[in-house]
Amino acid sequence: MDIKLLDTPEKFQPIAEEIVPPLLELLRARNALEAEIHRRYQALEAEKPALGLPKNQMHPDDPALWEEYRRRYLELVEPRCVPGLLKYGAAGSCGKPARYDPLFEDPEGQVIFTMKSAKKATVETSCRKSWEYRYRFTLKPVEGGWLIAGIQCCLGGESSWSVEHYV
Secondary structure, three states: OOEEEOOOOHHHOOHHHHHHHHHHHHHHHHHHHHHHHHHHHHHHHHHHHHHOOOOOOOOOOHHHHHHHHHHHHHHHHHHHEOOOOOOOOOOOOOOOOOOOHHHHHOOOOEEEEEEEEOOEEEEEEEEEOOOEEEEEEEEEEEOOEEEEEEEEEEEOOOOOOEEOOOO
């Protein structure tokens, strides 16, 4: 995926290659985790009739699956976020499509890097796959790298951004 630079002085432009590829890899890994858990959840749902469980009743293995999802999610994203960003814990749901599927499936998906000062960089992802999906990640420098300090979302061509609490 090409990285477009926006409002970034020349001295900060090389930092885009330091920040964006690891961020995209994190999003891919998070997406893969969500897809895996969703497949396993669907398999549990398919077992319910054989167990004599109604559709609205929880499968006996559901709690363990969701606990595994929360644990693995936090193991994946927590080291890449500033303390406090994940104050609400792990993402509490998953589905199909996974959260970032539209970005990785859209051949015209975009990544826009902006850095105006050494204290902050933003990476905005955008795609149009039947619906417009935009996410903005704010990253801050720490010793040894960059951490996600904020996430915002803008869906469906809206102009206002909403705060997200989960990567």
